[in-house]
Amino acid sequence: MSESPDDRKTRYQRVAYYPGCSLEGTGHAYNRSTKAVGKALGLALDEVPNWNCCGAMEVKNVDPKIQTYLSSRVMSIAANEMQASVVMAPCNGCYHNLKKAEYDLGHDEASREVVDRIARKSGDAPYRAGQVETIHVLDWIKHGVGEGALRQRVRKSLKGLKVANYYGCMYTRPRHIFPEKDQGAGSESTLKPHFMDDLLEAAGAENVDFPLKTACCGGAHTLSDSDTSTKLVLNILRAAEAAGADVIATECPTCHAGLEMHQVRAEKVLGEKTTVKMLYFTQLLGIALGLSPRSVGVHENVSDGLAALKARQLA
Amino acid sequence: MSDADDRLCAAAQLEPPASAARAMLDVAEDVLARWVVARGEAPTDATREGFRLLALHRQGAQDVPSFNACRETCREIAYHFNLLSSEPDDPATAQRRRMMTMLVRHLELFVGGKLEVEGLGEFCCASRPLRAGRDPDDVPSRP
Numbered sequence: 001m002s003e004s005p006d007d008r009k010t011r012y013q014r015v016a017y018y019p020g021c022s023l024e025g026t027g028h029a030y031n032r033s034t035k036a037v038g039k040a041l042g043l044a045l046d047e048v049p050n051w052n053c054c055g056a057m058e059v060k061n062v063d064p065k066i067q068t069y070l071s072s073r074v075m076s077i078a079a080n081e082m083q084a085s086v087v088m089a090p091c092n093g094c095y096h097n098l099k100k101a102e103y104d105l106g107h108d109e110a111s112r113e114v115v116d117r118i119a120r121k122s123g124d125a126p127y128r129a130g131q132v133e134t135i136h137v138l139d140w141i142k143h144g145v146g147e148g149a150l151r152q153r154v155r156k157s158l159k160g161l162k163v164a165n166y167y168g169c170m171y172t173r174p175r176h177i178f179p180e181k182d183q184g185a186g187s188e189s190t191l192k193p194h195f196m197d198d199l200l201e202a203a204g205a206e207n208v209d210f211p212l213k214t215a216c217c218g219g220a221h222t223l224s225d226s227d228t229s230t231k232l233v234l235n236i237l238r239a240a241e242a243a244g245a246d247v248i249a250t251e252c253p254t255c256h257a258g259l260e261m262h263q264v265r266a267e268k269v270l271g272e273k274t275t276v277k278m279l280y281f282t283q284l285l286g287i288a289l290g291l292s293p294r295s296v297g298v299h300e301n302v303s304d305g306l307a308a309l310k311a312r313q314l315a
Numbered sequence: 316m317s318d319a320d321d322r323l324c325a326a327a328q329l330e331p332p333a334s335a336a337r338a339m340l341d342v343a344e345d346v347l348a349r350w351v352v353a354r355g356e357a358p359t360d361a362t363r364e365g366f367r368l369l370a371l372h373r374q375g376a377q378d379v380p381s382f383n384a385c386r387e388t389c390r391e392i393a394y395h396f397n398l399l400s401s402e403p404d405d406p407a408t409a410q411r412r413r414m415m416t417m418l419v420r421h422l423e424l425f426v427g428g429k430l431e432v433e434g435l436g437e438f439c440c441a442s443r444p445l446r447a448g449r450d451p452d453d454v455p456s457r458p
Contacts, residue, residue, distance in 0.1 A: 211418055
């Protein structure tokens with residue numbers, strides 16, 4: 001029998017938190033704003049102790065099964081040491097890798113053997129598929145609070161702020177590792193994701209019609225083939241501007257850094273200037289909940305979103 | 316792909332909006348056809364959900380899961396084609412025309428990038444290691 005929305009809501013009130021490496025570095029503002037918004041909404045986070053890298057690009061490219069082990073170790077600590085049923089990862093890369101490890105351990109005997117062997121060597125309890133549920137920060141707020149309750153808590157409406165929501169790729173692709181998506185009403189769509197739109201709309205923002213919300217930014221090739229990435233990002237930024245957006249809301253530290261970095265690079269290398277600003281959706285929600293821009297780390301962004309917020313009397 | 320962008324710019328200016336939509340859709344189909352040809356296949360003339368574009372995308376993504384990175388872009392192009400063709404007098408027509416242009420341009424950029432660097436989209440959209448299938452000992456020696 002499937003879980004009721006109320007039971008899920010109860011389960012999401014306290015979750016194991018896996019910030020991952022990016023949120024301690026380039027995505028620090030995302031970490032800060034996620035924690036601040038959770039606190040303001042009465043949701044509790046228990047950081048996974050002694051967590052490790054999810055395997056990200058580096059390990060995955062050398063040996064994908066070791067990446068499966070690294071991601072599974074985080075889930076194992078949450079399940080076996082914290083007795084948690086939910087792990088929340090705000091970074092799309094971490095979220096994606098944990099979901100992929102979950103899928104591989106549920107479907108691939110060779111992956112299970114490698115994870116068991118390395119876990120034995122390192123003295124960890126091996127993770128078994130299904131022990132925990134991995135969710136994104138969007139799921140956490142959408143299902144743990146919901147738009148109705150969020151709307152009631154808004155102290156400074158984002159009214160008048162035009163937002164293009166950019167989800168990037170790893171939140172929805174490949175589809176098979178996200179079995180909970182595309183399940184009809186109430187579930188997230190891999191074709192046209194909307195959870196970020198829903199939450200920001202509840203906070204008063206005006207979401208613009210932005211058809212490039214999952215378009216490829218060339219992210220993984222940003223170092224080896226920067227020109228392709230710059231051109232792809234530039235088209236995304238221009239489309240957001242053409243759609244009338246003041247800001248692009250992001251929910252991934254890699255997307256966020258990529259958009260910021262290539263916005264600067266497009267101006268320097270291609271002479272193409274765009275002025276749309278990037279803000280994490282958690283920063284926007286925090287401001288709507290009455291938190292100061294500084295407390296959600298707006299000053300840590302490369303893209304100066306403060307002016308866009310001030311223009312709407314939001315800062 | 317620069318010739319495709321020139322054609323796209325010209326196509327976007329056509330009147331009425333339905334003609335612009337048709338011409339932009341043609342550019343998008345040609346872009347996908349180039350990818351299919353580069354893989355040594357003949358581009359399909361079949362349609363899927365009424366669009367050759369979607370059939371070409373399906374053909375191009377065969378055995379290349381990372382090509383799904385442009386799945387949503389193709390579907391949005393088809394959607395905008397329908398809007399421009401069926402509601403040419405809608406007040407949003409100018410904006411829809413602009414957005415369809417940017418969608419087709421994104422497809423050009425993605426496929427152009429993929430033709431240069433085949434691994435584009437492999438790591439993220441297909442969740443595959445970039446070096447899958449390579450001998451791990453096949454490391455270039457230092458000069």
